[in-house]
Amino acid sequence: MSNIDTTPVLKTEHLGITFGGLKAVEDFNISIAPNELVGLIGPNGAGKTTVFNLLTGVYQPTEGRIELDGQEMKDKKPHQMAKAGIARTFQNIRLFKNLTVLGNVKVAFNQNMKYGIFQAILRTGGYWREEEEIDQKARELLSVFNMQDAADKIACNLPYGQQRKLEIARALATNPKILLLDEPAAGMNPTETAELMEAIRIIRDKFNIAILLIEHDMSLVMSICERIVVIDYGMIIAKGTPKEVANNPKVIGAYLGE
Amino acid sequence: MKNKKEIIKSYLINFIAIALMFVILMIATDAGLINRYVRGILMTIFINIILAISLNLTTGFLGQIALGHAGFMSIGAYSAALFVKYAQDTMGITLLQENGLTSAGLGFFLLSLLIGGGIAAVFGLIVGIPALRLKGDYLAIITLGFGEIIRSLIEYFPFTGGAQGLKKIPKLASSLNVVYIIMIVCVVIMFAFVRSRHGRAITAIREDDIASEASGIPNTHYKVMAFTIAAFFAGVAGGIYAQYLGVLGASSFGFMKSIDILVMVVLGGMGSLTGSILSAVGLTALPEMLRSFSDYRMLIYSVVLIIVMIFKPSGLLGTYEFSLTRLIDRIVHPGKHKKASTMKKEGAEIE
Numbered sequence: 001m002s003n004i005d006t007t008p009v010l011k012t013e014h015l016g017i018t019f020g021g022l023k024a025v026e027d028f029n030i031s032i033a034p035n036e037l038v039g040l041i042g043p044n045g046a047g048k049t050t051v052f053n054l055l056t057g058v059y060q061p062t063e064g065r066i067e068l069d070g071q072e073m074k075d076k077k078p079h080q081m082a083k084a085g086i087a088r089t090f091q092n093i094r095l096f097k098n099l100t101v102l103g104n105v106k107v108a109f110n111q112n113m114k115y116g117i118f119q120a121i122l123r124t125g126g127y128w129r130e131e132e133e134i135d136q137k138a139r140e141l142l143s144v145f146n147m148q149d150a151a152d153k154i155a156c157n158l159p160y161g162q163q164r165k166l167e168i169a170r171a172l173a174t175n176p177k178i179l180l181l182d183e184p185a186a187g188m189n190p191t192e193t194a195e196l197m198e199a200i201r202i203i204r205d206k207f208n209i210a211i212l213l214i215e216h217d218m219s220l221v222m223s224i225c226e227r228i229v230v231i232d233y234g235m236i237i238a239k240g241t242p243k244e245v246a247n248n249p250k251v252i253g254a255y256l257g258e
Numbered sequence: 259m260k261n262k263k264e265i266i267k268s269y270l271i272n273f274i275a276i277a278l279m280f281v282i283l284m285i286a287t288d289a290g291l292i293n294r295y296v297r298g299i300l301m302t303i304f305i306n307i308i309l310a311i312s313l314n315l316t317t318g319f320l321g322q323i324a325l326g327h328a329g330f331m332s333i334g335a336y337s338a339a340l341f342v343k344y345a346q347d348t349m350g351i352t353l354l355q356e357n358g359l360t361s362a363g364l365g366f367f368l369l370s371l372l373i374g375g376g377i378a379a380v381f382g383l384i385v386g387i388p389a390l391r392l393k394g395d396y397l398a399i400i401t402l403g404f405g406e407i408i409r410s411l412i413e414y415f416p417f418t419g420g421a422q423g424l425k426k427i428p429k430l431a432s433s434l435n436v437v438y439i440i441m442i443v444c445v446v447i448m449f450a451f452v453r454s455r456h457g458r459a460i461t462a463i464r465e466d467d468i469a470s471e472a473s474g475i476p477n478t479h480y481k482v483m484a485f486t487i488a489a490f491f492a493g494v495a496g497g498i499y500a501q502y503l504g505v506l507g508a509s510s511f512g513f514m515k516s517i518d519i520l521v522m523v524v525l526g527g528m529g530s531l532t533g534s535i536l537s538a539v540g541l542t543a544l545p546e547m548l549r550s551f552s553d554y555r556m557l558i559y560s561v562v563l564i565i566v567m568i569f570k571p572s573g574l575l576g577t578y579e580f581s582l583t584r585l586i587d588r589i590v591h592p593g594k595h596k597k598a599s600t601m602k603k604e605g606a607e608i609e
Contacts, residue, residue: 056472082474090472096465098577099458106455107462111474113455117483120454121447127454174474 007070009034009210010055010086010178015064016234017054024050025234028064032178037204037211039225039242041218043254047234048214049091052180055212056088057081069177083111087176089167091183091214097156101147101166104155105138108173141169144206145199161192165199172207179203181213185220193217197224222246230254268583275582276442283438292434300434301502303542304441305495310522310534311448312491317520318528318577319452320484321464322390323398327492327519329405330378332511334493335500336418338374339427342366342501346428353428359436367430371440371497378493379486381408386485390478393467405516412508423507424500431502440498444491449531451487460484461529525566527573532580537573 008031015028025047032038042048053059055066057078066073068084076084096104113134115126142148145165150158155166164184171179184200185193197220204211215221221228222242230238230245232254238245245251286292292300309331316324345351345366353363389400413421431437451457459480462470471477500506522541526533544562548555566574 058468077476078468078471079474079476082472088472090469094466094469094472096462096469098465099461103458103461107458107470107475108473110455110459115455117451117454117456117487120456121450123450130455170469170473 006033008032008067009036009069010212011067012055013065013067015051015054015061015066017050017059018062023234025054025231026063027235028054028231029236030229032210032212034177034210035204035208037200037224037226038213039221039228040212040214040231041216041221041228041245042231046231046254048231049182050234051231052088052182052214055081055180056086079111082174082176085175085177086180087171087174087178088180089164089171089182089184091186093163093167095155095163095167095170097154099155100151101142101153101155101158102135102138102151104166104170105141105173106134108170109134109137112175138173141173144202145169161188161195164188164192164196168199168203172203176209178210178212181211181215183214183216185215185217193220196220200224264583268581271583271586280435280438283434287434297434299543299546301431301437301498303539304434304437305499305502306519306522306538306542307441307535308444308491308495308498309519310526310538311445311531312488312495313519314523314526314528314531314534315448315452315460315484315488317523318530318534319457319460319464320481321528322393322481322485323395323520324401324485324488325398325513325516325520326385326401326403326405326408327488328511328513328515329401329408330382330489330492331496331499331515332408332412332506332508333381334371334374334378334496335506335511336412336424336496337377337493338370338497339424339500339506340417341370341373342428342430343424343426353430354432358432359430363428363430364436367436367501368440370430370501371494374497374500375490375493378496379490382486382489383482386482386489387478390481390485402513402516405511405513409508409511412511418508419506421508423505425505427500427504427506429501429504431498437498437502440494444494445531445535448487448491452531456480456483464529521563523573525563525573527575527577529577530573530575530579533573533575533578536575536580 010030010032012028012030016026017024028051040048040051050059054061057076057080060075068086073081073084096107099107113130115124115130119126139148139151142151145168147162147165147169150162155163158166168181168184181200185196188196200211200213201224203209213225225242228240228242228245229236230248230251237250237254238248240248309327313324313327316322342353346353351362351366352360353366354360359367385401385404389397389404392400412418418424459470459475462473462475463477463480467477522537523534525541526535526537545555545559548558551558
């Protein structure tokens with residue numbers, strides 16, 4: 001992937017956060033090109049999810065900056081980050097459990113809808129038009145994941161693998177530029193993982209977005225990521241292609257202990 | 259979303275049902291079937307429906323326990339009462355004649371409800387912005403405190419009549435039919451609100467506030483919105499209450515009143531507007547029906563509550579919405595029953 005003359009979709013410079021005296025993430029520099037698939041790996045407690053929380057506005061960085069499409073993201077709340085184009089999923093699935101599958105996806109379309117309270121109450125043309133439009137869009141999105149038939153099911157009744165996929169579908173509904181996946185394959189069996197890998201590739205190509213994913217399943221990371229960033233104790237210890245990273249002595253040290 | 263034909267059909271069925279109830283009410287009034295006692299109960303039921311549904315917005319849909327609903331109701335009650343009193347006493351407008359409201363009276367009645375609701379909504383906004391940063395028990399305590407502060411302030415200020423209460427409020431809520439229509443309008447508005455993108459956002463916050471924020475929902479904005487709308491309708495209900503009774507006392511808007519409303523919401527099902535209607539009707543009528551048992555009346559009432567909570571902790575309807583259209587559909591096409599039962603799980607968010 002040559003990305004020399006394109007602006008990176010996401011770029012961080014010296015990003016860091018300190019909790020009390022603990023430097024959870026330090027000097028985190030990353031640059032992700034549009035449509036690139038990057039893996040973020042590291043041992044338990046290395047700060048991977050903290051990086052995600054920084055990128056999505058859950059935590060405000062104490063150092064450094066985040067740029068999305070060349071624009072600095074400063075003091076943004078999570079919903080503003082979502083609107084700006086950073087979508088995410090969670091390590092432990094967070095669905096709107098008692099809403100339907102379709103309802104879950106529709107919620108995420110909210111930020112791109114315009115009708116106001118009075119239009120909703122008076123049921124104006126705008127209301128019907130937009131509702132019909134997102135109904136259709138949401139169903140299309142579900143069909144990408146082959147879940148169109150589950151649209152009217154209650155989300156918490158879905159099998160585990162589908163819940164993961166629904167979370168991704170919901171994240172995509174916010175129309176992101178970059179998608180952050182936090183351990184999407186956690187708790188999946190090999191068949192489900194294989195299906196998910198396929199789905200991730202499809203998403204990247206179909207929606208033309210960049211993806212940054214945290215994953216412990218090495219076979220998944222190694223086979224689909226074009227580039228891998230390894231962190232340990234909150235600092236980047238290696239960057240490169242899967243092959244380079246796999247042979248890096250620092251990485252081997254971090255994972256196996258020196 | 260169902261297709262247009264089905265939507266129109268369901269609107270039509272509901273409209274006919276509402277109109278039918280109205281006609282029955284009119285005929286019963288004309289036939290003299292509704293004496294003062296029955297009228298009082300019906301009036302209280304209508305007021306309680308508005309109160310329960312509006313509290314359901316915050317407690318059921320937004321999922322935040324608020325214990326200050328009587329506070330908003332009292333703000334609406336006093337604002338509306340003072341407004342119509344001013345119109346009658348100071349401006350000298352004839353609002354009432356012997357056989358009922360004058361047309362100016364009707365206008366001022368509706369205006370007073372908007373004013374009562376509006377002022378209650380402003381208070382909802384003022385209280386909501388700081389309070390809704392908290393959740394759960396903390397919010398419950400804050401709203402409880404707010405309700406008590408309002409009550410104390412009403413007793414303190416002379417313009418509200420102080421501890422002696424406000425008397426000689428023009429009884430503009432004299433017509434059951436008018437109040438019935440107002441109640442229906444309030445219910446329809448809240449239904450429409452819940453079944454829109456705004457309602458969906460609010461339900462999403464209840465389900466998972468971290469995920470909703472990550473999905474681009476500005477949580478605080480929507481929380482305050484739900485809280486303010488709930489306060490508005492509590493104020494409207496208060497306005498009707500004031501102009502039905504003709505007298506107001508701060509003590510009737512205490513903590514217990516808020517609890518009464520909360521009980522209706524919980525019993526009917528948090529997140530079910532039709533459940534709130536059902537329990538508002540039931541819990542208002544039940545103590546009256548039990549009047550012949552005099553001493554045991556409140557005991558039976560409590561036992562009913564306990565039994566429902568034990569056997570149906572999510573409330574009578576849970577988050578399920580009763581639909582007349584679906585009921586008729588099932589009676590007319592019993593074969594489609596199976597399909598209908600999977601549809602029912604769609605709950606509140608799909609029209």
